[in-house]
Amino acid sequence: MAGIPKNALVLVGDGRKALLLRNEGDYQFPNLKAEAVFEDQNPPTHLQGTDRPGHFIKGIVSGQRAGESHVVRMQVVAKSKERDSEGSS
Known part of the structure; x- marks a missing residue:
């Protein structure tokens, strides 16, 4: 041992x-x-500060919800396809 x-x-x-x-x-x-x-020396969270935690919004427009950017992209794709099909006929 x-x-x-x-x-x-x-x-x-x-x-x-x-x-x-x-x-x-x-x-x-x-x-x-x-x-x-x-x-x-790590005090409880409520003693460390009063600021709200920051956040990051990923998207085209500020204030967008997560699912909205997908809908906007689908609409843009649909409009471009409409324009392509109108131009080819």
Whole structure:
């Protein structure tokens, strides 16, 4: 079984907190003592700001709903086909 060498540093962490521990014991009987503690300073969302999140509208005209751009494209294609068929007859 592998042990932790004397004076070795061990980092234990998750998404919010990290501990830097030093083994003050020996290889066979570790005695981990905290050297440093790192905590994420992330306040709740309501404390970070009051602005509404931004958004991006993909389309030809600002304010368009998602399905509208498809309808507009279909109408443009239909009109161009009408013009082509009128010109060829």
